[in-house]
Amino acid sequence: MIQNLWSLGLVVVVAAITFLLGYVGSRRANTTPDFLVARRAIPATRNAAAISGEYLSAASFLGVAGLVLKDGIDALWYPIGFTAGYLALMLFVAAPLRRSGAYTLPDFAEARLGSTNLRRFCTFFVICIGVLYLVPQLQSAGLTLNTITGLPAWLGGVVVTVIVVVNVLGGGMRAITLVQAFQYWGKLFAIAAPTFVLFAVFLAGPGNGAQEVDDAGVLRFHKEVSVTTTEQVRVRVEVPMELKAVGQVNGGHANGEVYWGTGTYTVGKGTELWFEKGSPVPVVEDAPTDNAHWLKPQTGGLGGLFETYSLIFATFLGTMGLPHVLVRFYTNPDGKAARRTALHVLYLLGLFYIFPTVLGVISRQYLPHLLVTGQTDAAVLLLPSTMQPNVLGQVLGAIVAAGAFAAFLSTSSGLVVSVAGVVSTDILPGKVRDFRWATVLTGAVAIGLALVLPRSDASLTVAMSFALAASTFCPLLVLGIWWRGLTWMGAIAGLVVGGGLVIGSQVVTVVSSYTGDWAPSVFSMPALITVPVAFLTMVAISKLTSRQRPDDVSRILLRFHAPDPLGFMRDRDVQRFGTAEEKARLADGTRRDPPQPWS
Structure with missing residues (x-):
């Protein structure tokens, strides 16, 4: 209290x-x-x-x-x-x-x-x-x-x-x-x-309350522990054990001693589990079950490698969007x-x-x-x-x-x-x-x-936000700032394709979570595919619609890249949001667009 x-x-x-x-x-x-x-x-x-x-x-x-x-x-x-x-x-x-x-x-x-x-x-x-x-x-x-x-x-x-x-x-x-x-x-x-x-x-060393790890690197409870699930969860067991369970396990009702052999078990919401001292610790599905794998990167094979690089794409490029x-x-x-x-x-x-x-x-x-x-x-x-x-x-x-x-x-x-x-x-x-x-x-x-x-890991949900940002606004900003060939039709196509793929993959992941987790990892971590596709779509459609390129693109890019002391920078929507003083300066010509020869 x-x-x-x-x-x-x-x-x-x-x-x-x-x-x-x-x-x-x-x-x-x-x-x-x-x-x-x-x-x-x-x-x-x-x-x-x-x-x-x-x-x-x-x-x-x-x-x-x-x-x-x-x-x-x-x-x-x-x-x-x-x-x-x-x-x-x-x-x-x-x-x-x-x-x-x-x-x-x-x-x-x-x-x-x-x-x-x-x-x-x-x-x-x-x-x-x-x-x-x-x-x-x-x-x-x-x-x-x-x-x-x-x-x-x-x-x-x-x-x-x-x-x-x-x-x-x-x-x-x-x-x-x-x-x-x-x-x-x-x-x-x-x-x-x-x-x-x-x-x-x-x-400080032994005796500070840390859990035991056996010779095989498996975590074990150092005292009797009771756990109550707040959501349905799938756990994996690598070392057979006996425990007490009251609630739903693998779709059936449990009320007393149960035996868990090696395998995966679905534990229902609100189920109480009691583990004896020295029992191995079951872990949620897809998590390492022993310290050796926990300390070793890329133990998930090709799928794990894909998820890692997809995460890098999402976080590194998603920040820009x-x-x-x-x-x-x-x-x-x-x-x-x-x-x-x-x-x-x-x-x-x-x-x-x-x-x-x-x-x-x-x-x-x-x-x-x-x-x-x-x-x-x-x-x-x-x-x-x-x-x-x-x-x-x-x-x-x-x-x-x-x-x-x-x-x-x-x-x-x-x-x-x-x-x-x-x-x-x-x-x-x-x-x-x-x-x-x-x-x-x-x-x-x-x-x-x-x-x-339903609540999930905060970092995983936020990573999906990063994937959406990386697949939409990142290519729009990078190409819009550094490539004069971008057109508005190419930009829309890239946003729709990149964003649509990410949103679609999220929908598939949610549906899969309620129907047996059948979706592969590409749907939960899609950025490695969706980001390049968004970039390529914007470039390809812009090439096909090159006549839609803005006439003043050179003047716009000059404003983006010219050093600040040259005075090319200006505020958007001064007429809409500016103060009376700002509007007066604009009307007097003291806030001019860059000279026209570059247009």
Whole structure:
């Protein structure tokens, strides 16, 4: 009970600070540029901290450690890909995107290719990616609240949604920038401090509560353990065992002693399992069953190799297409500041990801029962109290819980702003009032889906969002910035083919999960196929429709790539969203397009 009070207290403190910083940041927010791009006045260092705070979501704070616990060394590709994506973003996208003067990704697409039809397709995929990314944040918030307090899981998602929507309503991008920058440092402390303490305990040697590993490298329970499944789960057994089960096993009712031989077993939701001391630990299907395979990369054969490279494609290239990440680069003063921001983000993320990786490794020795239920995302939350069942463990657990809520709040804020910005400017008239209505609508849809859809590993769900971004906006941005031959028809074809393949594969994966898991891994990790196909489609259709190339393509690309001091950069939609002073300068000719000889 005391741990719950500690955790609840710090979560309330995080929520209160979030409200306070949001209020401070929103005091001068009263125009559409304030709500969409914070008047393009955010310095590089603060923007980098805000991007890092926004980017480090539930998949980073909880999911990475959970995947390391379950999958071992192969899971390290997640933090590597999440971080390395900013290298590509810095080299190819950040500065030209800022110099485009766009407010949103659909705005950039129209500015580059002059097509309102393309803008509509971009709007659709921004909403899809934003909502797909937002749902696991709210579901993980529910998991966190349920784990630390026992309160209903739906309550955590509702609390995060309300806090985020209220903050965004107050000041949009201007309000959440200060919140996200602060929350990065808060999350770094919340993950780093417990890691240092728990790693010191882990190094203390035998007798510290770690689980036994036999000579064959198989994890065994060091005491009697009872486990209750929260969802239906398939577990694999490599060493025969006896246990007690009450509930559904392989479709039949179990009530007492059962014998599990080598094989796979389907355990129903709400089933209670009791394991004797020294029993081997069953693990969820597709996870390594012994330490030798857990420490060895690429044990899954050709299918595992395909999944790894597909994950690399999704995370490395998907970063360049995430709307809630790209919208932050619109807030920099110029292209040079945007590139410097991406560089700062690289080392801020690299520093953070050290700690969940370490916690994931330690969790395998202390929380093997999570491998039975598959709820490995809870490892970071449960590890402090498991390793230190005293006041120190309670305090460390509370700090971790507060950091997890900060992760949900900061990432959800950025996602709501990016989706609401697109909805308000591309579906609604684009005024401040429309942005606020779009914010409420986005929050309502997201929490509705979070409550209805089944929960899966946060990192896996987010990886699908990355795959969709990599297969749609990554080729659009790269080709739109660096290839003059792109046409609006080629861009639409690439978006439809790449995005359609990813969405279709996700549908197949969900259907397969309810009908016997018959779908191969290519459907769960499709980026290795969908990204090249999207690029090739855009190039091929653009070649066939070369007459649709914009007449002023040279002038547009000059604005993207010319150094900032030359003054070619300009804001989009000044006539629509600009202040009276900006409109007057435009009318007087002091904000001119580049000279015409290049057109």
